[in-house]
Amino acid sequence: MAFASLEEMDANARALQIVNLDMEANRVKVNEENLAVITKNLEDTKADAVSIVAIMGTYRTGKSFLMSLLMRYLRRWETAVSTAAKKTEIKATTFKKAELAAKITEGKSDEEAAAAGHKAAMEADKDIPDVPFPLPRNERWTMKGAKFAPPDWANDGVDNQTGSGVAGFEWRGGMTKCTEGIWLWSRPFILPFDGRNIAVLLMDTQGAWDGAMTKEQNATIFGLTSLMAAKLICNTQNMLTDDKIDAIDYFTTFAQAACTGLHDEGSPFGHLEFVVRDWPWYEKSSDYEKCKAMSEKHLHTLMHSELEGRKETSDRLSECFRKISCFCLPHPGLCVLEPDFQGEFDEISSDFFQLLDEFTRCFFQAGDFPKPAAPLGIEITPSTFENVLRNFVEAFADNRGSAVHLREAFVKVEIFKNRDVLLAQCQQKMKIVAPPNKPLDPEILDEKFQTVMIDMMKEFEMKIKPFKVHDEAEQIQDFKMQLGSVIGARRKENLAEIEAAQVKLVAAPVVGTGAFFMTGHPYVDAGLVVAALGWQANQRKIQMKKENIDHEVAIQVFNDGRKFIDNRIRDAHAITIAAHRCTPASALNQVMGGMGQVAQVAKAGAAVASVAGSSNESSSVMSNLSGPPMATIRAQPA
16 A cells, blocks of 8 residues: 555544443443444555554553554554655666666667666655664663663654653553553554565553453453454563463463364464563663563463462463563653653653663564464454454353354354455456456356356365354355356456447448558558657647656657557457357347437437427436447357
């Protein structure tokens, strides 16, 4: 997608609640309006896949504030990527223009023209500043030592007048809770991964373990976020405790049961990161490595404690998540606890910002991020995001997620994935058997498409049968209709082209015999071509608001000529097919149909010119303009 489109999306970027957790009715439901906004934004990015970074955890521990800061890191990353891409595009375009100009207007050799192109390209992007990313970490920092300014990326989007870092998910100081249900930032961030563009969504969730939510409701929040997220932050305060591990295990126990038989390769879920807030035990003068070592030791100690059943719990978590790690952040300062705190950076601890910078480097490590979200190996894409979310929400609809409900959701998601994959394969096969730039005989095309459809239906039935779903026949019929829609569109396009070719064949014999624009006399033909090129060049000069016909106009005229020739070749294919299928009866129908349309237009023109008559008569005249439908071309026996 063009980054200009993302900038337009920024204007309306905001946090949107997509899942509502109704505490009184004990149910979860989707916010349809907000989900539609997110889905459209994802589809508009044209990204290849979706990666979700989610956070859940203890009530009132700064989850939303942390996510708003991480948003700044991703925004700076995206800006660096887009700036580099823009500079590369400008250089490439400038090089081509300068090279062509040197050849056409200055008559330089290929080598000289290339040198001129390189020189122009080097000058083209000088006015666009580089956006270095990531910057080297501050190696001078040590715990409780000298104070340093926040990392440069943290200032991305800061209000320069107030120094506030409020922009992002809503949050507030004090004890009043702010986030309810599950929220997504409406604007995806587009980042590269393994040669593909990935749309990254940020997900914020209602605080858990607040005394008001039941164990099942806590599990619902954790279940939905862990299912959807490629990276999940479990935010807790002061230290990891057994009750937090047990609460997570409550979900993973039935999630693991639900996965049985559905997923055989690797862990079904993404990266689980425990972030311990307000960690008080870092020693003075500790550097980054010592702090990270202490964080990992804390996780290892808890996961491998001698508490009864802890080993089994640890094994389950390790099997469910592809990676589990821990990072401890120090307290950001007492000022952040005040109800009127607005995110002023000068009131936040320097140690907090320096370790947060290190955390972002580790958590968003290149090569591991942005890996697409893929629950059970089912990669989420912009087109499947909505269905995946709906199915998982349905599994937890009554806040009593179970292995049975979750398994049903997994099965539905797998079916949707297989359907989308096969539809994509169908479109690829159609491009092979019926290239878009080549008309085919409708009967031959139908035979080819029938074969494709039979193959696709057999494969879909084979894939869906092992799941033993109760609505198998309905799923198969739905897939058949979707296949028919895809194939029907190409069939209609092809038939319209053949019908148009028959009109040319009957109404213009010169075209029908192949004399598109030539007379047969070489000098006259050459003159016609030169005259046509001159006229087109003059038209392009006017459209492009140029004073003279320069190399840019020449390039456009060349492209016009190539397009013209391609269309004439395509016409020739269509006319050849129409000629083989044409019979006296069908030709007469085409001629009479064309004459009838001309007569109706003339009649309508006369009626309009008279300006007389009632409104009903005028409506009748206009309705006659459509004329009779064009006869379908079918070969008739001699």
